[in-house]
Amino acid sequence: MSLVTVGSVAFDAIETPFGKTDKIIGGAGTYIAFSSSYFMDKQNIIAVVGDDFPKEMLDKLRDKGVNLEGLQVKEGEKTFFWSGKYSNDMNTRDSLVTELNVLEHFDPVIPASYQGCEYLMLGNLSPEVQLNVIKRLDERPKLIAMDTMNFWMDIAMDDLKKALKEIDMLIINDEEARQLSDEYSLVKAAKKIREMGPKYLVIKKGEHGALLFHGDDVFFAPALPLEDVFDPTGAGDVFAGGFMGYLASTDDISFENMKRGIIAGSAMASFCVEKFGTEKLEALTKSEIEDRIQKFVQLTDFDMNHSV
Amino acid sequence: MSLVTVGSVAFDAIETPFGKTDKIIGGAGTYIAFSSSYFMDKQNIIAVVGDDFPKEMLDKLRDKGVNLEGLQVKEGEKTFFWSGKYSNDMNTRDSLVTELNVLEHFDPVIPASYQGCEYLMLGNLSPEVQLNVIKRLDERPKLIAMDTMNFWMDIAMDDLKKALKEIDMLIINDEEARQLSDEYSLVKAAKKIREMGPKYLVIKKGEHGALLFHGDDVFFAPALPLEDVFDPTGAGDVFAGGFMGYLASTDDISFENMKRGIIAGSAMASFCVEKFGTEKLEALTKSEIEDRIQKFVQLTDFDMNHSV
Numbered sequence: 024m025s026l027v028t029v030g031s032v033a034f035d036a037i038e039t040p041f042g043k044t045d046k047i048i049g050g051a052g053t054y055i056a057f058s059s060s061y062f063m064d065k066q067n068i069i070a071v072v073g074d075d076f077p078k079e080m081l082d083k084l085r086d087k088g089v090n091l092e093g094l095q096v097k098e099g100e101k102t103f104f105w106s107g108k109y110s111n112d113m114n115t116r117d118s119l120v121t122e123l124n125v126l127e128h129f130d131p132v133i134p135a136s137y138q139g140c141e142y143l144m145l146g147n148l149s150p151e152v153q154l155n156v157i158k159r160l161d162e163r164p165k166l167i168a169m170d171t172m173n174f175w176m177d178i179a180m181d182d183l184k185k186a187l188k189e190i191d192m193l194i195i196n197d198e199e200a201r202q203l204s205d206e207y208s209l210v211k212a213a214k215k216i217r218e219m220g221p222k223y224l225v226i227k228k229g230e231h232g233a234l235l236f237h238g239d240d241v242f243f244a245p246a247l248p249l250e251d252v253f254d255p256t257g258a259g260d261v262f263a264g265g266f267m268g269y270l271a272s273t274d275d276i277s278f279e280n281m282k283r284g285i286i287a288g289s290a291m292a293s294f295c296v297e298k299f300g301t302e303k304l305e306a307l308t309k310s311e312i313e314d315r316i317q318k319f320v321q322l323t324d325f326d327m328n329h330s331v
Numbered sequence: 332m333s334l335v336t337v338g339s340v341a342f343d344a345i346e347t348p349f350g351k352t353d354k355i356i357g358g359a360g361t362y363i364a365f366s367s368s369y370f371m372d373k374q375n376i377i378a379v380v381g382d383d384f385p386k387e388m389l390d391k392l393r394d395k396g397v398n399l400e401g402l403q404v405k406e407g408e409k410t411f412f413w414s415g416k417y418s419n420d421m422n423t424r425d426s427l428v429t430e431l432n433v434l435e436h437f438d439p440v441i442p443a444s445y446q447g448c449e450y451l452m453l454g455n456l457s458p459e460v461q462l463n464v465i466k467r468l469d470e471r472p473k474l475i476a477m478d479t480m481n482f483w484m485d486i487a488m489d490d491l492k493k494a495l496k497e498i499d500m501l502i503i504n505d506e507e508a509r510q511l512s513d514e515y516s517l518v519k520a521a522k523k524i525r526e527m528g529p530k531y532l533v534i535k536k537g538e539h540g541a542l543l544f545h546g547d548d549v550f551f552a553p554a555l556p557l558e559d560v561f562d563p564t565g566a567g568d569v570f571a572g573g574f575m576g577y578l579a580s581t582d583d584i585s586f587e588n589m590k591r592g593i594i595a596g597s598a599m600a601s602f603c604v605e606k607f608g609t610e611k612l613e614a615l616t617k618s619e620i621e622d623r624i625q626k627f628v629q630l631t632d633f634d635m636n637h638s639v
Binding site for chain 1: 419420515516517518519536539540542548549550551552553556557558559560587590591593594624625627628629630631632633634635636
């Protein structure tokens with residue numbers, strides 16, 4: 024089944040306790056596309072870059088089966104750039120530089136070949152852009168998932184609330200869920216957020232795993248305990264990409280299959296944090312991914328055959 | 332199989348965002364004994380109280396099958412008292428009052444009927460007391476598990492290191508694991524701590540679940556997502572009590588059975604936080620506990636039958 028991803032394709036500069044990078048390739052769209060590419064031969068991206076964006080990186084995405092027809096290259100303009108520094112425990116980060124550049128007036132164009140897509144992943148962008156993509160699709164996809172962040176809750180809550188009514192699933196982190204719902208308890212937050220629109224909610228808790236809510240069902244997947252988290256940048260997008268790639272490739276949105284998607288996404292995220300940027304994600308093998316998924320099975324599997 | 336628990340039987344006064352209590356019954360030994368009582372008809376406690384400790388509470392423990400022969404009542408002395416206040420998010424707490432009283436010179440006495448016990452749970456007490464209990468047992472139990480806290484790492488690290496060499500399993504929280512190992516990564520911390528002695532290590536992460544390490548095996552159990560955490564006091568002890576009660580009652584210390592024990596302990600802890608103090612733990616039914624364990628199965632169960 025076809026997957027369309029909307030998201031930034033960008034430059035990042037990252038500093039962690041383990042080192043720092045020059046300008047490297049980043050952006051939610053890039054991370055989502057790389058991650059989902061391991062589950063699908065073909066997919067589609069909607070994004071915008073400046074003419075400073077390296078052709079080789081676009082070739083790498085093409086090699087992974089990513090259709091770039093919907094990626095606009097703006098002559099004479101610069102690509103979105105973000106720079107951030109992580110704290111020693113990696114649990115917080117400060118944005119040092121945010122240059123919107125081409126993202127400031129991003130007007131998403133949907134190529135005819137993308138129409139009729141069954142799965143839509145709206146990466147973290149302004150809710151206005153996210154809404155425009157939904158409006159410009161001739162048919163409603165089978166599953167629309169969306170990410171967002173605190174920033175949009177601060178400056179564009181009205182648009183965000185409109186977007187929430189149009190989607191099936193919201194994928195955000197615990198801090199964002201708390202801000203959006205004004206509830207500390209994630210169970211209460213989940214209830215309130217689903218009343219705002221999305222039937223499905225994923226709350227990512229970083230190193231503490233992820234929760235999936237739907238109706239009265241809750242599923243929890245841990246993060247893989249790792250010796251070192253080298254660079255958490257993009258892990259949430261990689262999670263979403265693995266999840267959506269898995270769902271689209273299996274074309275099954277039952278709760279049971281969504282659980283498997285959560286595990287697939289968690290496995291992909293565990294690779295992402297092992298190196299700076301997209302490095303680790305560019306060259307994984309299917310057997311590495313299958314082994315990693317088996318680690319999640321081993322980590323969580325128990326058989327409660329004894330009664331109390 | 333027989334279980335001996337050493338731990339404080341005490342008074343607590345607790346303040347949470349949901350309310351505050353007068354002096355109520357608390358103490359690691361009390362929580363462990365109540366929790367394990369649901370898995371075993373009979374067990375044994377080693378502890379000390381003053382003559383101010385209410386007889387009714389001792390009767391409640393006796394009713395749960397707890398043998399109090401090893402509980403010393405010191406005439407003319409007062410019971411250990413702790414008072415604490417939780418932050419709004421319940422993730423931190425300040426100790427307001429700590430009166431050691433009878434605990435200051437606690438010299439554990441082991442009744443003859445406790446000798447030959449197969450399972451020993453050393454609740455959080457000074458490492459010297461914990462070591463004395465081990466020394467005073469004629470035969471080494473099949474499994475010795477121990478809790479400790481930052482306080483002992485600050486003031487009695489030498490004794491603590493001696494105790495670590497004598498035990499099979501350490502059960503501590505993430506903060507304690509980080510302090511004991513001087514490692515932030517829990518995977519690295521687990522490696523270092525197991526080099527100090529215990530073959531098995533449980534790291535409790537509060538609302539984020541618990542990890543069990545042994546050899547190259549790791550098991551993770553989440554905490555149950557709850558609408559409200561009313562009072563976290565004792566949850567770690569209740570977890571340990573449920574775990575040890577389960578192991579002792581099934582008399583199986585294989586890794587597979589320890590996983591089940593972790594789930595049993597997690598289920599018991601999820602009850603503990605729903606009310607102040609021991610209230611919820613005093614009157615659970617087996618079917619409530621079985622239902623709660625099933626919630627953990629539902630929360631974590633997935634079947635990864637599709638390949639990538």
